[in-house]
Amino acid sequence: MIADDILLAELGLAVTAYALLGGADFGGGFWDLFAGGSRRGMPQRRLIEHAIGPVWEANHVWLIYAVVLLWSAFPTVFAAVASTCYIPLTLAALGIIGRGAGFAFRKTSTSLASRRAFGAVFAFSSVATPFCLGAVAGGIASGRVPPGIAAGGPFTSWLNPTSVLSGLLAVGVGAYLAAVFLTRDAQRERSELAETFRRRALGAGVAVGALAAVGLVVVAVDAPALFGLLASGPALALVVASIASGAVSLVLLALRRYVAVRVTAALAAAAIIWAWGAAQYPLLLPGVTISQAAAGPAVLHTLVGVTIVGTVVLAPSLWWMFHLFQRFPAAGAPERADGEGT
Amino acid sequence: MELLAVAATPVDLGAARVQMALSLGWHIVIACFGVGMPALLLFTEWRGIRTGDPVYQMLARRWARAMGVLFAVGAVSGTILSFEMGVLWPGLMDSFGDVIGLPFTLEGFAFFVEAIFLGIYLYAWDRLPPRAHLLSGVPVLLAGVASAFFVVTANAWMNQPHGFELRGGEVAAVNPWVAMFNPATPPQTVHMIIAAFMVAGFATASVYAAAILRGRRERYHRLGFTLPFTVAAVLTPVQIGVGDWAAHFVADYQPVKLAAMEGVFTTQTGAPLHVGGVAIDGEMRYAVEIPNGLSLLAHFDPDATILGLNEVAAANQPPVNVVHLSFQAMVAIGFALLALSAWFAGMWWRRRALPRSRLFWLGAVAAGPLAAVALEAGWVTTEVGRQPWIVYEVMRTSEAVNPAPGLWVGLVLLTAVYVALTVATIYVLRRLARDGPAPLAPQESDVTNQPVP
Ligand code: HDD
Ligand code: HEM
Ligand code: HEM
Numbered sequence: 001m002i003a004d005d006i007l008l009a010e011l012g013l014a015v016t017a018y019a020l021l022g023g024a025d026f027g028g029g030f031w032d033l034f035a036g037g038s039r040r041g042m043p044q045r046r047l048i049e050h051a052i053g054p055v056w057e058a059n060h061v062w063l064i065y066a067v068v069l070l071w072s073a074f075p076t077v078f079a080a081v082a083s084t085c086y087i088p089l090t091l092a093a094l095g096i097i098g099r100g101a102g103f104a105f106r107k108t109s110t111s112l113a114s115r116r117a118f119g120a121v122f123a124f125s126s127v128a129t130p131f132c133l134g135a136v137a138g139g140i141a142s143g144r145v146p147p148g149i150a151a152g153g154p155f156t157s158w159l160n161p162t163s164v165l166s167g168l169l170a171v172g173v174g175a176y177l178a179a180v181f182l183t184r185d186a187q188r189e190r191s192e193l194a195e196t197f198r199r200r201a202l203g204a205g206v207a208v209g210a211l212a213a214v215g216l217v218v219v220a221v222d223a224p225a226l227f228g229l230l231a232s233g234p235a236l237a238l239v240v241a242s243i244a245s246g247a248v249s250l251v252l253l254a255l256r257r258y259v260a261v262r263v264t265a266a267l268a269a270a271a272i273i274w275a276w277g278a279a280q281y282p283l284l285l286p287g288v289t290i291s292q293a294a295a296g297p298a299v300l301h302t303l304v305g306v307t308i309v310g311t312v313v314l315a316p317s318l319w320w321m322f323h324l325f326q327r328f329p330a331a332g333a334p335e336r337a338d339g340e341g342t
Numbered sequence: 343m344e345l346l347a348v349a350a351t352p353v354d355l356g357a358a359r360v361q362m363a364l365s366l367g368w369h370i371v372i373a374c375f376g377v378g379m380p381a382l383l384l385f386t387e388w389r390g391i392r393t394g395d396p397v398y399q400m401l402a403r404r405w406a407r408a409m410g411v412l413f414a415v416g417a418v419s420g421t422i423l424s425f426e427m428g429v430l431w432p433g434l435m436d437s438f439g440d441v442i443g444l445p446f447t448l449e450g451f452a453f454f455v456e457a458i459f460l461g462i463y464l465y466a467w468d469r470l471p472p473r474a475h476l477l478s479g480v481p482v483l484l485a486g487v488a489s490a491f492f493v494v495t496a497n498a499w500m501n502q503p504h505g506f507e508l509r510g511g512e513v514a515a516v517n518p519w520v521a522m523f524n525p526a527t528p529p530q531t532v533h534m535i536i537a538a539f540m541v542a543g544f545a546t547a548s549v550y551a552a553a554i555l556r557g558r559r560e561r562y563h564r565l566g567f568t569l570p571f572t573v574a575a576v577l578t579p580v581q582i583g584v585g586d587w588a589a590h591f592v593a594d595y596q597p598v599k600l601a602a603m604e605g606v607f608t609t610q611t612g613a614p615l616h617v618g619g620v621a622i623d624g625e626m627r628y629a630v631e632i633p634n635g636l637s638l639l640a641h642f643d644p645d646a647t648i649l650g651l652n653e654v655a656a657a658n659q660p661p662v663n664v665v666h667l668s669f670q671a672m673v674a675i676g677f678a679l680l681a682l683s684a685w686f687a688g689m690w691w692r693r694r695a696l697p698r699s700r701l702f703w704l705g706a707v708a709a710g711p712l713a714a715v716a717l718e719a720g721w722v723t724t725e726v727g728r729q730p731w732i733v734y735e736v737m738r739t740s741e742a743v744n745p746a747p748g749l750w751v752g753l754v755l756l757t758a759v760y761v762a763l764t765v766a767t768i769y770v771l772r773r774l775a776r777d778g779p780a781p782l783a784p785q786e787s788d789v790t791n792q793p794v795p
Binding site for chain 2: 089097313
């Protein structure tokens, strides 16, 4: 059947978009956490706020979209994953509350103390949420989420070597992408911060690369089946592509090619996800293929139709939004100290 | 694994239900603002542009800031819900995820549109010409109403599960459009969307009513009150009519729910309408009875037969008192709001002025919270009245719940987070309301150079 493959591809697209866009937003929170004391860190926090503010809600919708598409098209898979991984998913959900609310509240509150409190919540959840989501992905990839309701271990499914590694990788990739994206934003608006974020991007890039290398060893030991799949066929090609784009990104960063590096860094991150997908294909869960898990043809065809129509509306809207906020620098640069602490 | 065979403990089932009700009950109030506020805001901004009246412009700016906060909170609390559908009710999603997937997928697109254009609307106030800015808010309005419609169709399906067949316990022949447009869809969606406008309208008006009550009667507060209050007041009688439609629907399609709503314990013709009262030991006590009232209201026939709970196995009965009392609360509030609206309309009709009576303004302050209580009460009626079924007469709630151990821990955590979130939301909204007379543009400090009156 073709409709289930199309929907799987859309799901992959949504997960990738969320990992890149939502991941970078989480990464912004990561740097917020390490921006330093409230006074010294203020310009950085402003830049982060400024870059994330208008787009985070739209970026966040990719997650919701992925979830509803998963349950509509592959309901048994959704039920299995959600029921087995209910602990990390609940934690991720609480993190999402803290993050979104902390961010929006901090933006509108003016006193330093409340900004600090909301900011702390924002920053902390920005790390906890991607870790939990990454850990769930690791549990699925290493075959620890069996089909059936709550059939897997509530702890072992996400507290295992592969999950911990993929959780850390999710945090790291987000931080890296955020640094890369922020470098360019900073360059456009406030050049001295561009250097700060360039250094961070380089550091994060090296750290994530090292983590990924360790990760391959961990996966080889912990989930040999997954490793075997990753080390052959199209998955291998994607792994190589990811490593190559990662290396090119470091060079581009060193050369201060901030626009080009956005593309290669995103590619490096996306290729990891696609490699996972290619390795698992056509299995969604252990012993469950796509066509076995897919909903009936009437549902699948309706969903394909609806998503095509939806995309026609969505694509130009998304384009307009990013265009609007990337093209025009804001009237006042974010460095203006307006009403801080009043 | 050994867990497979184990069913959820009653404690965990109870925890899951309370957690679902808490997060839905929280989200729904915020969601009402997502549905209702854009319309108020766009009208006000449009008047501001048309007339150049600074009071309108200022109101628009203020409301936009509040909406930015509410939207963020609504988005995150809604995300929790989509996780919870699987985390708490995997049995439901496993069997029926595809049946109700269509409206949720459509809702996903509505959220995209909403989030994208809200981002533009709030942050590009200074980057777009006024008219384009105004237009950028229109998709927010449409998507908000659409998302309410979509999600409520999913709930309607739980009341009227159509669009599939059960073959040997397996779901087959799914038709997602039939599932979405089931018999419960028209009354429920209409009733909910109007409720959203009422809650947003009355609640916004409440804020200004409180100021007026404290003697701040300048035009800014009067307009801030009159505009949203008028919208809500006009909708109130409509809502009562739609509520009557919803009740007829329940009478025809979910007679057991009706019996619980009205506390009917024995099947009877010419059933009386119970006003107030509690069910004790299988009968309604302390209720005012209106003879033949229920038969007349439910079926337009004073002698119509009404099913009693005595014909329903005990295991299939919803808890009567919860359903009865919440239904009474909703109806009582509906009529109280109607009275208040009539007072307002009467004064306007006769004197073209706002009422002066302190009682009116006290009522107007209470109207916002009351509308929200009616909303919650209505949902409790619908959801608890459906029990013990999660999918009416097809799947029991206890069959749908996650059998994994320790769900109650999640409830404790979530409750703590929601308490904190509630406190923080109120704190921030109050701060926004108190901020100096000329608000910064919504959210973004970049826009301070925009001329604000
Ligand atoms: C501002 C809120 C509000 C007000 C004033 C009313 N309602 Fe309501 N009612 C709702 C808000 C609501 C709701 C929260 O939106 C519900 C829950 C589910 C639904 O579809 O609408 C609801 C459900 C609901 C149901 C159950 C539908 C079902 O289970 O399918 C009935 C029978 C009524 N209502 C009837 C009324 C009547 C007769 C009212 C007249 C006074 C009334 N409602 C006022
Ligand atoms: C329109 C979307 C909604 C959907 C899809 C939905 C779905 C559900 C589900 C899956 C459950 C758990 C199973 C059950 O107990 O039946 C539930 C229970 C419940 N919901 Fe809803 N719901 C919706 C709206 C609401 C709203 C807005 C409220 C507001 C108060 C609400 C109140 C409740 C309550 C009180 C319960 C617990 C009932 C009980 O277990 O006795 N629901 N709902
Ligand atoms: C099971 C029930 C529900 C689920 C799973 C759910 C899911 C969601 C999700 C995921 C979001 C975030 C979208 C974003 O990021 O913009 C959201 C927001 C929203 N939901 Fe719900 N929702 C439910 C019930 C309801 C109900 C009953 C309504 C009815 C009015 C509603 C109306 C809205 C609206 C208008 C928003 C936009 C956010 C805002 O304006 O504050 N939802 N919901």
